Amino acid sequence: MQILHPFAGSVQQYAEAISDPDRFRPDHCPQCQAKQPLTGHGFYRRTLVDPAFDGVIRVRRYLCRLCQRTVSLLPQFALPWLRFSLRVISLFLVARLLQGLTLAAAARAASQPAMPYQRGQFWIRRFRRQAPALGVALGPLAPPVTAPDFVARALAMLESIGWIAAHRFLFSELRAHLLGWPPFLAPQGWRTTLVPARPAPRGSPHSICLEPARPPALGLGRERKNLHG
Numbered sequence: 001m002q003i004l005h006p007f008a009g010s011v012q013q014y015a016e017a018i019s020d021p022d023r024f025r026p027d028h029c030p031q032c033q034a035k036q037p038l039t040g041h042g043f044y045r046r047t048l049v050d051p052a053f054d055g056v057i058r059v060r061r062y063l064c065r066l067c068q069r070t071v072s073l074l075p076q077f078a079l080p081w082l083r084f085s086l087r088v089i090s091l092f093l094v095a096r097l098l099q100g101l102t103l104a105a106a107a108r109a110a111s112q113p114a115m116p117y118q119r120g121q122f123w124i125r126r127f128r129r130q131a132p133a134l135g136v137a138l139g140p141l142a143p144p145v146t147a148p149d150f151v152a153r154a155l156a157m158l159e160s161i162g163w164i165a166a167h168r169f170l171f172s173e174l175r176a177h178l179l180g181w182p183p184f185l186a187p188q189g190w191r192t193t194l195v196p197a198r199p200a201p202r203g204s205p206h207s208i209c210l211e212p213a214r215p216p217a218l219g220l221g222r223e224r225k226n227l228h229g
Contacts, residue, residue: 001069005073011057175188
């Protein structure tokens with residue numbers, strides 16, 4: 001399970017802050033709700049692209065000794081399952097959807113001039129699908145906004161609240177993704193699993209139909225007659 005790291009600063013400052021496992025150690029398990037501090041459980045590595053950074057960061061993990069499940073402290077400037085930082089995505093969406101810039105100009109505004117345009121279109125599609133729900137979910141943090149459509153209203157609310165603050169509220173309080181969870185993690189970021197089909201019991205009609213028929217014992221009656229005859 002992922003929770004947000006309560007850290008505000010640059011990527012470089014984040015790398016220094018996570019070296020101390022006690023600094024942001026959760027005091028309870030968010031999964032089983034056990035009221036005991038979690039145990040440090042190392043790190044995992046993920047890539048991140050930010051206006052001033054392009055590389056690999058470490059994400060600290062903790063272990064609950066009661067339920068034996070891990071909790072990851074994802075930095076709040078990163079979105080789950082997306083390589084680019086929240087700052088890059090927000091700059092691009094505002095430039096493209098609010099300011100009306102072209103895809104190439106919006107990428108330059110997000111400090112990503114070499115970014116493929118397909119990636120920007122992918123963010124736009126996801127944000128447009130999520131915009132109506134965002135307008136409702138962010139209601140407690142921002143006053144009602146008059147806008148021509150759901151997309152403009154959601155962007156105006158995010159700009160007034162702050163993208164980091166909105167992301168922290170959505171993820172921590174509602175378990176909602178700013179761009180919407182992908183289908184394999186819907187509805188709240190949990191992996192969907194399929195229960196394997198149970199094997200057919202022995203002797204079922206299907207297995208009987210597939211078994212070859214036993215040939216009849218031809219001539220058995222005549223052999224017995226000869227033995228006694």
